Amino acid sequence: MGGLYKSSHYYINSNKTKGVRKVKARKKKVRKLSLSRNIFAFNMMAPAILVIAGVMGFPTLYAFIMSFFKWSGKTPQFIGFENYLKMFTVTDIFHSIWITILFAIVVTILTIVFALFIALLLNMELKGTNLAIALLLIPWAIPPVVNGVMWKWILDARFGTFNNVLISLGILHNFRIWIKEPWPAFLIIVFATIYKMLPLAAFLLTASLKTIPKDLYEAAEVDGMSPLGRFFAITLPLIRPAMVIIFILLSVGTFKAFDIIFVITNGGPGNFTALLNYMSYMTTFRDMKFGLGAAIAFFISFLILIICIFYYRATYREVRYD
Amino acid sequence: MAGLLFRRKKRLFRILFYFLLYSAMFVILIPFIIMVLSSFMSAHEIYLNNYPNFHIFPNEWNTLGELFANYRGLLTYKERGMATFINSLKIASITTIIVTVFACLAAYPLSRTNLKGRNTILFIFLFASMVPTMAILIPLYLQFTKMGLYDTILAVIIVLTAYLLPFSIWVMKAFFDTVPDSLEEAALIDGCTRPEALIKVIIPLALPGIGAVAVFAFISSWAEFLIPLILTRTDAQVFTMYIGLFVNSENVEISKVLAAGVISCIPVVALALGFQKLIVRGLIEGAVKG
Numbered sequence: 001m002g003g004l005y006k007s008s009h010y011y012i013n014s015n016k017t018k019g020v021r022k023v024k025a026r027k028k029k030v031r032k033l034s035l036s037r038n039i040f041a042f043n044m045m046a047p048a049i050l051v052i053a054g055v056m057g058f059p060t061l062y063a064f065i066m067s068f069f070k071w072s073g074k075t076p077q078f079i080g081f082e083n084y085l086k087m088f089t090v091t092d093i094f095h096s097i098w099i100t101i102l103f104a105i106v107v108t109i110l111t112i113v114f115a116l117f118i119a120l121l122l123n124m125e126l127k128g129t130n131l132a133i134a135l136l137l138i139p140w141a142i143p144p145v146v147n148g149v150m151w152k153w154i155l156d157a158r159f160g161t162f163n164n165v166l167i168s169l170g171i172l173h174n175f176r177i178w179i180k181e182p183w184p185a186f187l188i189i190v191f192a193t194i195y196k197m198l199p200l201a202a203f204l205l206t207a208s209l210k211t212i213p214k215d216l217y218e219a220a221e222v223d224g225m226s227p228l229g230r231f232f233a234i235t236l237p238l239i240r241p242a243m244v245i246i247f248i249l250l251s252v253g254t255f256k257a258f259d260i261i262f263v264i265t266n267g268g269p270g271n272f273t274a275l276l277n278y279m280s281y282m283t284t285f286r287d288m289k290f291g292l293g294a295a296i297a298f299f300i301s302f303l304i305l306i307i308c309i310f311y312y313r314a315t316y317r318e319v320r321y322d
Numbered sequence: 323m324a325g326l327l328f329r330r331k332k333r334l335f336r337i338l339f340y341f342l343l344y345s346a347m348f349v350i351l352i353p354f355i356i357m358v359l360s361s362f363m364s365a366h367e368i369y370l371n372n373y374p375n376f377h378i379f380p381n382e383w384n385t386l387g388e389l390f391a392n393y394r395g396l397l398t399y400k401e402r403g404m405a406t407f408i409n410s411l412k413i414a415s416i417t418t419i420i421v422t423v424f425a426c427l428a429a430y431p432l433s434r435t436n437l438k439g440r441n442t443i444l445f446i447f448l449f450a451s452m453v454p455t456m457a458i459l460i461p462l463y464l465q466f467t468k469m470g471l472y473d474t475i476l477a478v479i480i481v482l483t484a485y486l487l488p489f490s491i492w493v494m495k496a497f498f499d500t501v502p503d504s505l506e507e508a509a510l511i512d513g514c515t516r517p518e519a520l521i522k523v524i525i526p527l528a529l530p531g532i533g534a535v536a537v538f539a540f541i542s543s544w545a546e547f548l549i550p551l552i553l554t555r556t557d558a559q560v561f562t563m564y565i566g567l568f569v570n571s572e573n574v575e576i577s578k579v580l581a582a583g584v585i586s587c588i589p590v591v592a593l594a595l596g597f598q599k600l601i602v603r604g605l606i607e608g609a610v611k612g
Contacts, residue, residue, distance in 0.1 A: 038435075038437055038438065040431070040435075040516065041431030041432075041435050041437045042431075044427045044428060044430055044431050045427065045428040045431055045432070045443070047424045047427060047428070048424040048425065048427065048428035048487050048491060049428070049443075051424065051480070051483055051484045051487060052447070052450060052484050052487055052488065054484070055458075055462065055480060055481055055483075055484030055485070056450050056453050056458060056484050056485075058461075059457075059458035059459075059460075059461040059462050059465075060453050060454075060457070060458055062461040063454070063457035063458055063460055063461050064457075066460065066461065067457075117346070118343075118346055121339060121342055121343040121346065122343070124339055124343075126336070126339060126340055126343060127340075128343075128344075129343075130598075132343055132344075132347050133598065133602060134595055134598050135347045135350065135351060136347065136350065137591075137594040137595060137598060137601065137602075138350075138351065138354055138591055138594070138595075139350060139354070140594065141541055141587070141590040141591045141593070141594035142354070142545075142587050142590070142591070143544065143545035143547070143562050143586055143587070143590065144545060144547060145545070145547050145562040145563075145565050145566045145583075145586075146357075146562070146565060146583040146586055146587055148566075148569075149357075149565060149566075149569050149579055149580065149583045150353050150354065150356075150357040150580075150583065151353065152569065153356075153357060153360060153576055153579075153580060154353055154356055154357075156576070158372055159368055159369070159371045159372060159576070161356050161378060163373075164371075164372070164373045164376035165376075167373045167376075168373060168374075168376060195350075195353065198350070200605060203602050203605050203606060204605070204606060207606040252451060252452065256455065258456075258547075258548055259547045259548065259566070262547070262551075262566060263566050263569055263570070266570065277456060280454075280456040280457075281456055281548075284456060284460055285552065290460050293456065293457070293460065294454075294456075294457045294460060296456075297454035297455075297456040297457030298454055298457060300454055300456075301452055301453065301454040301457075304452050305452060308452075
């Protein structure tokens with residue numbers, strides 16, 4: 001809470017003994033002051049709000065209206081919900097939707113599992129934890145495009161490390177072009193995305209683990225609980241709030257995945273790895289169907305919103321061990 | 323005896339955990355290491371790099387000049403690489419300054435006053451991260467073309483600023499909240515005006531938070547791909563876009579692309595490692611308290 005809020009209250013309370021009239025006068029003064037404070041506050045927020053409203057608010061509205069128009073000719077034609085309906089018939093959107101959802105689920109589960117594993121190790125107060133955190137920051141800092149380039153090179157059919165190592169080990173007998181095969185291409189995108197998301201998830205979980213009071217574990221140990229039992233009874237419930245945040249971050253991240261697909265697979269083979277956001281990009285900027293592209297983009301936002309509300313409802317229960 | 327055995331078991335576990343931690347870090351770094359090593363290979367070497375002559379370490383290192391041939395080629399005769407690098411640098415640094423200043427200004431009242439609708443404003447900022455980027459880039463593209471801002475650095479800076487501000491404000495507010503009220507009140511009693519109190523008391527104390535926001539803003543705007551891809555074409559092209567289009571073009575020498583990739587990692591990885599503690603704290607404050 002803000003300092004002024006507290007201090008003004010204090011002011012009023014301290015004057016209580018000096019009679020009601022004085023208090024009323026004070027209150028009036030405080031209200032006047034707080035009005036000028038509000039103007040002051042708005043002045044300070046004005047630049048940020050102006051930029052955000054101008055660049056995000058207004059265009060969102062514009063794009064939303066646009067999604068009800070047909071933009072092929074010079075003059076836009078109002079067609080109502082047709083773009084939203086056409087979305088489900090013209091493009092192979094159903095494949096895109098289900099592959100996006102599959103992508104989101106696989107990335108989320110694997111990221112959480114790996115991140116939890118790393119966070120538990122980081123939380124053990126081993127020597128060199130700081131070094132490990134520093135190393136973990138590297139994949140976070142690599143630009144997504146470069147991340148894509150990196151994986152594309154490693155999985156390159158003839159000269160990439162992955163194929164050559166597999167052949168050297170005798171697992172593979174001839175070179176395979178992974179990005180030209182549907183499921184391997186999908187998995188490449190999954191791993192590249194996990195690589196990028198893992199550090200943040202691990203940091204959040206580590207921070208969350210640090211907030212768990214140690215005496216809870218001691219009490220459980222005295223009660224004869226096994227380490228695994230302690231993990232499920234204490235650790236998991238108490239890191240739930242951090243989990244919700246990671247779920248939300250990952251959902252937004254996976255549903256908006258673009259850079260990595262653009263670099264590694266270009267949506268191919270066919271449209272197999274064209275996730276929703278990439279589909280929206282292709283519809284808008286390759287096929288120049290602005291209205292339809294906007295409709296898909298809003299559909300993505302709608303899905304993200306639903307998922308966030310779902311996570312919030314399903315997992316956000318306050319856990320107390322008093 | 324039992325105690326000794328227990329201790330030995332515990333020690334064994336500890337060694338196992340050390341092993342697990344460091345092998346996890348090693349696995350995480352392998353792709354990056356491969357990229358860095360491959361970026362030093364010549365085209366000739368890359369095309370020989372095929373089973374059974376396969377190798378990871380570049381082994382045609384004769385002179386130092388040859389070693390950096392890819393990098394030199396990128397920064398000298400391929401002028402586009404250099405130009406886009408400078409564009410990226412300009413965009414990232416200007417955006418960082420604007421975002422930091424605006425976020426500072428906006429976070430102060432959100433943290434320090436009993437402004438009505440404060441929580442509403444914060445929530446609107448949160449929802450801004452769910453706005454469909456692809457959809458808003460279409461009207462922005464049309465508008466910027468009309469205004470003659472298409473393919474300029476300014477267009478990218480404006481959009482990036484708006485894009486990064488909500489999260490920055492959240493992080494900054496969380497840091498401002500950690501400065502005790504009493505210090506500011508003391509300054510006000512001593513006759514400071516509010517702006518003075520902000521500059522003389524809050525900002526110096528919240529400096530780590532401001533640093534965290536600045537580093538984030540730089541790293542994010544340096545890495546941004548989609549916004550410049552749509553709002554620029556040639557003059558204002560940025561480095562990530564150059565790499566992204568470079569790698570998908572025909573007949574490209576992959577080692578040069580990798581060299582470009584390594585170059586683009588240098589500033590951000592250096593920043594991330596230099597401000598390690600700040601960044602980790604900032605990530606956590608921004609996401610958990612926000």
